[in-house]
Amino acid sequence: MGLFENIKNFFTPSSNSKIVKLYVQDKKCGNKMRVVLRKGYDIQRIYKDDVEGKYQISKVLVCDKCYNNIVIDVKFDKNYNVLDRSIENGKFITEEEFQNRN
Numbered sequence: 217m218g219l220f221e222n223i224k225n226f227f228t229p230s231s232n233s234k235i236v237k238l239y240v241q242d243k244k245c246g247n248k249m250r251v252v253l254r255k256g257y258d259i260q261r262i263y264k265d266d267v268e269g270k271y272q273i274s275k276v277l278v279c280d281k282c283y284n285n286i287v288i289d290v291k292f293d294k295n296y297n298v299l300d301r302s303i304e305n306g307k308f309i310t311e312e313e314f315q316n317r318n
């Protein structure tokens with residue numbers, strides 16, 4: 217009976233390696249948001265040799281509470297570790313800070 221083993225294989229681990237999660241807080245109203253980025257879709261490959269980093273994303277986030285525009289710019293290395301990041305109209309927070317909202 218290999219049935220249960222077969223079923224187990226249908227479930228992928230919860231830490232999906234195809235996505236990168238960032239957490240930001242709106243400076244205007246304090247709203248905390250999770251940003252889910254898809255590798256290869258939202259995050260663009262950097263082809264320039266003179267730029268540090270392999271992947272980059274520039275994105276305008278709209279706060280779902282006050283519609284403030286938050287601009288993020290993040291660079292990643294080849295393993296999607298954050299190398300450099302900047303943000304306007306908000307700040308980056310940790311996952312713990314995001315979970316402790318309310």
Ligand SMILES: [Zn+2]
Nearest residue numbers: 242245279282
């Ligand atoms: Zn807001």
